[in-house]
Amino acid sequence: MKIRKQNYGSCNLIGKNVERLRKQQKLKQKDFIAQLQTEGLDINPTSYSKLEGQIRIATDKEVYTIAKVLDVPIEKLFD
Numbered sequence: 001m002k003i004r005k006q007n008y009g010s011c012n013l014i015g016k017n018v019e020r021l022r023k024q025q026k027l028k029q030k031d032f033i034a035q036l037q038t039e040g041l042d043i044n045p046t047s048y049s050k051l052e053g054q055i056r057i058a059t060d061k062e063v064y065t066i067a068k069v070l071d072v073p074i075e076k077l078f079d
């Protein structure tokens with residue numbers, strides 16, 4: 001898996017944890033995005049990358065869908 005090139009931002013609280021959980025499940029970013037889209041979340045790779053990098057705000061729908069696809073309680077995203 002690629003190593004993050006930029007430092008994390010401060011626009012959301014979940015980005016680092018989403019990235020960590022996704023990688024623990026050995027999911028590539030593009031495959032994870034496809035699963036999110038299958039669940040009805042309209043998100044593109046650039047927008048998702050910015051979410052993981054904490055460069056943009058995460059919406060409630062995104063938080064809900066990410067937790068659902070990762071099969072973790074929403075609270076786990078905030079650990």
